[in-house]
Amino acid sequence: MKQQLEEIIHQVYRKEKRNLFTFLTGAGISSDSGIPTYRGIDGIWVKGTQFHKPEEFGTLRYFRQHPEEVWQYALFRKKMFENAAPNESHFELAEIEGMLKDRFHLVTQNIDNLHRRAGSTRLYEIHGNNREIKCSNGCKGIIGLPEEVKGKNIDEDLTEREIELLTCPDCGHWMRPNILWFDEYYDEKTNKKFSALKVAKNSGVLFIAGTSGATNLPLAIAETALKYGAYIVDINTEDNHFTELIKNKKNKLIIRERSTEVFVVIKEIIKNLNKDLM
Structure with missing residues (x-):
């Protein structure tokens, strides 16, 4: 897993265009917080x-x-x-944002405010808050x-x-x-629909964690990222709708481990990459 992540991250880090590091999170991220x-x-x-x-x-x-x-x-x-309190996954993402700065974007389906409380700022709350x-x-x-x-x-x-x-x-x-309720549609005002899709279009890699892709916009974000050449990294403990989407694609990595453990590895890779380029 680490070697594959290193290859993806190094490649995206050196790109001049469509080089954003985007994370898409769902309810599974907050389960360790007791939610x-x-x-x-x-x-x-x-x-x-x-x-x-x-x-x-x-x-x-x-x-x-x-x-x-x-x-x-x-x-x-x-x-x-x-x-509830933010857990290690929330804090790891906030630290990754601190290293990547404006190349980092976080799209979350969660309305619980835990990403913000952990320090994330480049945040799109696509199900409201x-x-x-x-x-x-x-x-x-x-x-x-x-x-x-x-x-x-x-x-x-x-x-x-x-x-x-x-x-x-x-x-x-x-x-x-x-x-966002079940009988409503995504829009820009409440859900940042078009902003999130624009981020997906300009992403070099999309990390998906703690969500199965059971709603429309998260899947559309993954489809858009794929269309414009991004890697998709599916970090979930079980197969899901995203797995089905990417299973026959080349630009994919499927990881069946807890998100916190994977985020630690991603953070260390980026940290070491920053040191090498200083």
């Missing part, structure tokens, strides 16, 4: 929405019918995220979640003050979390 993945046996959809299928509950349609219930669940997740809200009726822009709205236990009700703070001052409709 359940979404669809596993102990997944967050199972724990939080035992009476609903994710595709039913996690929709704008359901929110409009049951806004308080969805907000209770959103604030339950907020509390979970705040009680739990720090922000917007009007469910489409008014104006995206704003920060008021500090008075705290994380909750799953059975805690919203207070009258919280309901007031989560009401759009312009139209009176509910404000909603600034995240």
Whole structure:
């Protein structure tokens, strides 16, 4: 594995064009922080929405019918995220960013804020985040979640003050979390769709970790990177949709190890490469 990574990294490092080092991460990256993945046996959809299928509950349609219930669940997740700490994978990526600077980009499906808390800044949160809200009726822009709205236990009700703070001052409709739901489409404003695809187009290598590729934009990012000649490095413990995409391609490396261990190797290769070129 190390030798293959060295060859890929050295080749991309010396390129003048389409030479970005891009990392695509998903829920598996945060599992070591104690945050359940979404669809596993102990997944967050199972724990939080035992009476609903994710595709039913996690929709704008359901929110409009049951806004308080969805907000209770959103604030339950907020509390979970705040009680979690970034793990070694998050910190390794932040260190890699520090070495690569503007040639580093991180695209994440996670809304938990752990990459930011670990120090990553060149970050595209393509499923939104739990720090922000917007009007469910489409008014104006995206704003920060008021500090008075705290994380909750799953059975805690919203207070009258919280309901007031989560009401759009312009139209009176509910404000909603600034995240992507199952019945919505990726866009640039919330999901940085076109920015992420532009990064993919200019990448020399795309490292994929902690995600199976079950949604459209992550797969499109990998397809775009491949189309423009990038290497794809699939770092997951199991085969997935990305594996199927790249299995017959030349510019690929499939690694079945934990992301943290692989990130340490990548960091050391880049560190040594920087020393050699000084």
